[in-house]
Amino acid sequence: xxxxxxDKYITIGVSAVISVGIILLASFIFVIIDNAKEIRxxxxxxxxxxxxxxxxxxxxxxxxxKGDEKLVVIEEPIYEGxxxxxxxxxxxxxxxxxxxxLELSVGSMDNAxxxxxxxxxxxxxxxMRDYDYREIENIVDVRFDIIRSRYEIYASAELYxxxxxxxxxxxxxxxxxxVPGFIEEYSTGTMTGYSIYTGAEGCGEYTYLFPIDENNTxxxxxxxxxxxxxxxxxxxxxxxxxxxxxxxxxxxxxxNEIVESITLK
Numbered sequence: 001x002x003x004x005x006x007d008k009y010i011t012i013g014v015s016a017v018i019s020v021g022i023i024l025l026a027s028f029i030f031v032i033i034d035n036a037k038e039i040r041x042x043x044x045x046x047x048x049x050x051x052x053x054x055x056x057x058x059x060x061x062x063x064x065x066k067g068d069e070k071l072v073v074i075e076e077p078i079y080e081g082x083x084x085x086x087x088x089x090x091x092x093x094x095x096x097x098x099x100x101x102l103e104l105s106v107g108s109m110d111n112a113x114x115x116x117x118x119x120x121x122x123x124x125x126x127x128m129r130d131y132d133y134r135e136i137e138n139i140v141d142v143r144f145d146i147i148r149s150r151y152e153i154y155a156s157a158e159l160y161x162x163x164x165x166x167x168x169x170x171x172x173x174x175x176x177x178x179v180p181g182f183i184e185e186y187s188t189g190t191m192t193g194y195s196i197y198t199g200a201e202g203c204g205e206y207t208y209l210f211p212i213d214e215n216n217t218x219x220x221x222x223x224x225x226x227x228x229x230x231x232x233x234x235x236x237x238x239x240x241x242x243x244x245x246x247x248x249x250x251x252x253x254x255x256n257e258i259v260e261s262i263t264l265k
Contacts, residue, residue, distance in 0.1 A: 189260030202229025
C-alpha cells in the first residue's frame with residue numbers, strides 16, 4: 001500500500017491534521033451557535049424589559065414634589081366591572097360617559113373618538129397585500145368613532161355609509177333592507193337602529209346608524225380587532241393574553257354602555 005515508511009508516516013500525519021482540523025471546526029461552530037442562543041435570549045429579555053418599562057410609564061398619572069424628591073403617582077387601569085365616569089365636554093354637541101381607562105379625543109363639536117390600546121410590537125395581521133406585513137407598535141383593542149349627523153337616516157347614510165344608498169339597501173323613506181351577516185337590526189338600551197359590517201377574515205369595522213329624529217342620526221363606527229380573530233391565526237391566543245388588553249366580551253359591554261349613555265345637547 002505504501003511505497004516506503006516515509007509515505008506511510010506522511011499519510012498518517014495528514015490524516016491526523018485533518019482530524020484535528022475537523023474537531024476544531026466543530027468546536028468553533030458549537031461556540032458560535034451557543035453564543036447566538038445567548039444573544040437571542042438577551043434580546044428577548046431586553047424586549048420584555050422595554051415592554052414592562054412602557055407599561056409602567058403608561059400607568060403614570062402625575063408627579064409631585066416632596067421636598068427635593070419627585071414622587072411619581074402610579075395608577076394601573078381597571079377593566080372588569082369599572083363603573084362609567086361622567087364626561088362633560090363643552091366643545092361636544094352631545095354628552096357621553098366612558099370608563100377611566102379609555103381615551104377620548106374630540107375631532108369637532110359633532111364627532112369624537114374613544115379608544116384604548118396596549119403597547120405590544122407585532123406584525124399587522126390585517127395588512128394582507130402581498131403578505132408584506134409591517135410591524136405596528138400597539139394592539140388597538142377598543143375604537144369607537146362617534147358622529148352626530150344633523151340629518152335624517154337616509155341623508156346620513158349617504159354621507160357616512162354610502163354602501164347602503166349606492167346599492168339601494170335603504171330607501172329615501174328610511175326603510176332598510178336587512179341582509180344577515182351584513183345589514184342587521186341592532187338595539188341596546190333605548191337605542192334602536194342598524195349595524196353594517198364591512199371587512200373580511202376578522203379585519204374590518206361595524207357602522208351603526210341610530211335614527212334619533214328627523215334632524216339627527218347617531219353614527220358610530222366600531223373597530224373589529226384583527227389580532228383577536230381569524231386573521232391572527234394561532235397568534236390570537238398570544239395577543240389576547242397580553243397584560244392590559246380589553247378582551248372582546250369587555251369591549252362589547254363597554255360599547256353598549258357608551259352608546260346607551262349618549263344624549264344630545
